[in-house]
Amino acid sequence: MSLVLGGKWKGRVSAATAERVRAAAAELGYRPNLAARNLRLGRTRTVLLVVPALTTEFFAGVYTGAARVAARHGFGVVLYPSPEGIGPARDPFASAQAALDGVIASSMAADAVSALRGDHGRGGGGGGDQLPLVMLDSDPEGPGTATVNLDIADGVRQVAEHLLGLGHRDFLHLAADVPSWTFEVRARELAARLAEVPGTRLRTVRSPISIKGAEAAVRGALEGAERPTAVVCDDDQLAAGTYKAARRVGLRIPEDLSVTGIDDLAVATAIDPELTTVRLDAELFGERGMRALLAVLEGEEPEQGDIPVRLIVRGSTAPVRA
């Protein structure tokens, strides 16, 4: 009976009976039992997406993209926002309570991976075999079956060029205080680019990723004569916090202070002036991650190459004042 719905009854069942079966199924409202099917097939067509948080639309975009291509391939995506944020996820599998074919981990710390690899997949009583794991926003040299990255280094370079072109030489890097590879890249790349230009100065302030946190963290650096002329933020939320701090200390943006972000979240255009920021295509990111995982599951080679990013120049950056 299951043949009919499977669609592959080419030479097995007559067209007449096939129709009869389908009618009966519709009549009784028959739905196949997923648990039984998963058990029989030994695969669940379900993957787990581990993200550090859902407080920003970025990961919502990643999910959306991943879920879209998953759906096209008959896969479902289960979300696991790690309660520990970027740190090691305690036990996503037990929590997700789902039988899995693979895992995508977005922007998680490398050592979080150990906890991620398990045997909740198709594998029977036996042990040992590991789930395919795709890492997003992560060190390509690190663990994981495959890695997909945004070309964040290029994004930081675009920011640096833009600000240098406007005459800025005194920079503050408002860095996300989070142990993630992607933020290490941002710090390294910014420092490297500025080091190439004589007469530049770069200070760094760390902050948790939140508007309030950023406001508190950056305020001190904006007071006094030693203040920078440009603040490069790791993230739009940090930039929003910088706006608030600037307003507190009486600095106008962009006349007195240029500010840049990364992500291009909704908040980037909600604040005034609109934020110059690096647009990250979260959905494409999720799509690429899911495609990579599907490739691994098919035994194919995942697509190579970082995803390009683009600087969106808005009103928060201006030439440095004489």
Add this chain to the structure above:
Amino acid sequence: MSLVLGGKWKGRVSAATAERVRAAAAELGYRPNLAARNLRLGRTRTVLLVVPALTTEFFAGVYTGAARVAARHGFGVVLYPSPEGIGPARDPFASAQAALDGVIASSMAADAVSALRGDHGRGGGGGGDQLPLVMLDSDPEGPGTATVNLDIADGVRQVAEHLLGLGHRDFLHLAADVPSWTFEVRARELAARLAEVPGTRLRTVRSPISIKGAEAAVRGALEGAERPTAVVCDDDQLAAGTYKAARRVGLRIPEDLSVTGIDDLAVATAIDPELTTVRLDAELFGERGMRALLAVLEGEEPEQGDIPVRLIVRGSTAPVRA
């Protein structure tokens, strides 16, 4: 062997063998197969959370709350952001690809429910039996096994009192152009409260829920002498759009125009001045929803009563100018 891990080997297995089994399990890295367990138990300890979108932290909060309670009871939560937004969800089950014990639908249109009820649960080949369904932000008279609501009517009342107390009489309601019960309540309640006060005026403008959309929708109403002194927005994002429109037409907030929102998202404090808004406790909302579903599954009566909300007065509202 499964007895040991189940924890109920009180008088069945000696402590020695129990230990031996546990050691062997650890040795081999044994993990029970979820699919087989689900099949055997006839329940999956997995519920589906259907939300219209993830573009706002509100639903992230709902998810977080629901997942937290779920985890405490050994349940997992699978998320299904309906691609159609608030409208009827096409086939969440096929997409979620998970065997389910129940469904929570947040802020979905009532007629979306029909598609939500299915037979993908424990049920065997048979048909007919419906999954328990908890509706959030929905008409208590509508379908669904149980309903959990925020006391949004009270929130709107608090907004109205606050603005009336500041002397405002000329109102604009910036309404979410979305067919959801919760927004109908907001419109109805605001109109009802203002109707009680002689000399008040209420206009309504509809907008999709986005900053850009709101800016475009509200701009016309802010120009000319007939403009309102207070804009009551269904949502913080609409309020953020109102800020931008006001800036365009040269109105200062709150001196020339008072603005209120609902939700208390991060954007509410990112914009300047900070937004007076109604704080909704999304996490508590999710918790209550999950608890209601668990109660239904246990055959108990779900907790009654709406969740209280609270007006947070910030800088976007001021006495009307003489």
Add this chain to the structure above:
DNA sequence: AGACGGAAGTTATACGTAAAACCTGGTGAG
């Protein structure tokens, strides 16, 4: 005419778990 082949339909089996049903050996009571 007999046998072979292929299409249509039917039965059997395995997936891994949980739990019931079923053994076994030893001890205490009658």
Add this chain to the structure above:
DNA sequence: CTCACCAGGTTTTACGTATAACTTCCGTCT
């Protein structure tokens, strides 16, 4: 001394599906 009982352990079964294996039936070719 024998038997019932019980703790401790082993075998069996069922969950619902997908598919392999097997049976049946008929038409056709030699």
